[in-house]
Amino acid sequence: MKILLPILALATALLFSSCGTSNPTSRIEKNPHLYNQLSLAEQELVSQGRIEKGMSPHAVYLALGSPDRQLEGEADGVHTMRWDYTSLYPVYHNHVYGYWGSGYGRYGRYGHRGYHGFGYAPTIEYVPARSGTVWFENNVVKSWERVRR
Numbered sequence: 151m152k153i154l155l156p157i158l159a160l161a162t163a164l165l166f167s168s169c170g171t172s173n174p175t176s177r178i179e180k181n182p183h184l185y186n187q188l189s190l191a192e193q194e195l196v197s198q199g200r201i202e203k204g205m206s207p208h209a210v211y212l213a214l215g216s217p218d219r220q221l222e223g224e225a226d227g228v229h230t231m232r233w234d235y236t237s238l239y240p241v242y243h244n245h246v247y248g249y250w251g252s253g254y255g256r257y258g259r260y261g262h263r264g265y266h267g268f269g270y271a272p273t274i275e276y277v278p279a280r281s282g283t284v285w286f287e288n289n290v291v292k293s294w295e296r297v298r299r
Contacts, residue, residue: 188206201213206290206291210233210284218278228287230285232286235282236279236280242273282294
């Protein structure tokens with residue numbers, strides 16, 4: 151038992167450490183070749199998780215991560231792309247409910263031992279919503295927008 155507890159604690163710590171969130175620093179560490187191709191000004195923005203007009207898709211990936219949805223198209227002979235990012239937002243619900251039943255077993259239908267009651271149940275549901283969009287023309291950022299926090 152004395153050995154089992156430390157082993158279990160270590161396994162749990164390793165499990166949770168592998169579930170970390172992705173951030174610009176971790177993406178830069180995984181893709182140093184992409185980061186080194188950027189200008190010094192772009193490297194500074196990317197390390198802060200920011201983007202600006204004229205950046206490449208690689209720079210946007212390093213700054214913001216993989217998009218949740220990619221759309222491609224063409225407008226006036228120009229290749230266009232749109233990257234959408236989503237976040238989960240909590241939606242709170244309050245439910246009031248009632249219930250009743252006729253019982254069962256020897257107290258069932260003939261024993262008249264039914265049950266009834268009511269309750270209140272607050273719930274939280276997480277709904278995905280678009281939190282940012284980046285538009286590209288000819289593989290460079292044309293414009294972008296994000297939800298202000």
